[in-house]
Amino acid sequence: MAGTLDAKGAILIKQFWSSRIQNLTPYVPGEQPKSKLIKLNTNENPYPPSPKVLEAIRAATNQDLRMYPDPDGSRLRETIGGYYGLSTDQVFLGNGSDEILAFCFQAFFSPGEPIVFPDITYTFYQVYCQFFDIPYRTIPLDHYLSVPVQAFCGDFKGVVLANPNAPTGKAIPVCKIRMILEGNPNGVVLVDEAYVDFGGDSAVSLIDSYPNLIVVKTMSKSRSLAGLRVGYALGHPNLIEALNYVKNSFNSYTLDRLALVGGEAAIRDDAYFRAMVAKVSLIRNRTAVRLKKLGFCVTESTANFLFISHDKAPARELFTFLRECGILVRYFDKPRIDNHLRVTVGTEEEMDTFCTVVQKILEEQYHAI
């Protein structure tokens, strides 16, 4: 039995912990600082949600909160289905896309049947595998940090891809997703499109052709609702039914009444959504140009973040200098990407400050400009 230390320094053995969590290493989310920092570390949208979302939530903040929400979220599912040209039974809702990913790993992947995902991707995938006892193999991204499509066509029992990938920001064209689906007819291909709205190519158009495709999306990024916890999955009704099996063996009511109405208003206000996504994408592209001028290597991102490295300024140090200057970005201490920083696209003003501060650090600390 492993020992841990409590606040008073006493040894607390894991006597009462189940066998499944004895050796678990949970996911560590990006820091949510309590002090005022320019927060470019968790890929939140710098712009607020649609005013219509706030209005809808305020209207639903009433005595009906005493009652359970609709466990099926029928109205929101219908709205989402309509938006994507799908039927309601092709839509599943969850408490953010992380919950849906967890449900997918339980619903589609089995102990003893290895699945694959890239070596560099959202780190939660390997946490799910470990937690749910699913064997996995990672396939290395190529030298340019792109997904090597052929290597993913191996008739695997499961394939998980973030598109665009995190933390690289690089997109996989939908024709390549199709190739991967063709190359894996016997397993579920899960495409995590958390960031796709900022310029990626969605695989939703393939859903009617491939009964083994599940596409997972979130309102946390492009719809500025990280604080409301609304995610959804799109796929064949048979896969959605499997997700409902899992959900109803876990928690019947995962979305509260306010999340259901807020999510619906967010989908309905498409003009606002498009304007915000365009704004963030424009700032991203401008920031990328500026950082390249400062000597950064910047991967071609279609997400709301940039993945950057500088050959004269080690990323780990840069992270610390930035933090000292009140700017929080994300650093991953992992092989192949330990000289990169992931920088969320903030407002124009925030990115101006970021570029100015970075330039100053490069000049003063590294004489690199």
Add this chain to the structure above:
Amino acid sequence: MAGTLDAKGAILIKQFWSSRIQNLTPYVPGEQPKSKLIKLNTNENPYPPSPKVLEAIRAATNQDLRMYPDPDGSRLRETIGGYYGLSTDQVFLGNGSDEILAFCFQAFFSPGEPIVFPDITYTFYQVYCQFFDIPYRTIPLDHYLSVPVQAFCGDFKGVVLANPNAPTGKAIPVCKIRMILEGNPNGVVLVDEAYVDFGGDSAVSLIDSYPNLIVVKTMSKSRSLAGLRVGYALGHPNLIEALNYVKNSFNSYTLDRLALVGGEAAIRDDAYFRAMVAKVSLIRNRTAVRLKKLGFCVTESTANFLFISHDKAPARELFTFLRECGILVRYFDKPRIDNHLRVTVGTEEEMDTFCTVVQKILEEQYHAI
């Protein structure tokens, strides 16, 4: 592979379903009717949440929703800890108590190590066992539908008790919970206190004495917030740490920003809470007296529902007659309780209507009065 039918009648095999869900029977929540019925079927509170809760949620419905919530819910945990005289690290938060129960089953109970719970209790417990591959044994309630304390003292690897029990409403005195803790020093004793605020005896006072006690609570019933999804668990920091391991291997942000502030306001408005709980308890007791006069056998409930049977009117029929009269209650088609109905305590007016309608049914259909 099992076959299911889709909407068009085609056979959909479970080809893409994981081995863990091939034979799963998920939980079926009580009906959430879309038409206007007197809804006495899911143990919701008939009274609205505190006005201060609505106020707090409205104030938090702002641009900050673009940002993730505090994944640790520190402020709410501190508030709950303070309320019960516990420290913050003795408090865990979840998306309703069902999510917390699911986390507890994963954190504390292991495949190959049987746990026990009563034969008649919350049906989700056996769904969790099935889903998480935890062997279990049910121990029969005694003839009076009470928990036989001695039978639960068997040095088990896990004990799960709803207190008061559902759907009977009967409480287990805290001295008996203590006996069960003494009788199971090597496993976690989970006490599900979803309904305890309506008159039961809480085991929270035992937390500092028993490092293997976890108490699970919800704001859905006594705090009128079923629609907001806030539950919490109280126990030794070591058990709370185990729950955090599970949560952070599943979904880092299970409570949204509005649930966190609403929950905090609900705990702070203790006067409102006490008044509502007293009101519901009074209506329950008055209804019980009236139903007994109509010839019903009524278990002694300390919850916000009554568990009733009538020897002249079969429960299944009564359920149907009531539904035809626009009143929805809960019927469980299970051995030993298939002649009972579970009736949520509604407003005074609703319970008046319920009693009047029931009396009419008994007279007209069964000539039983």
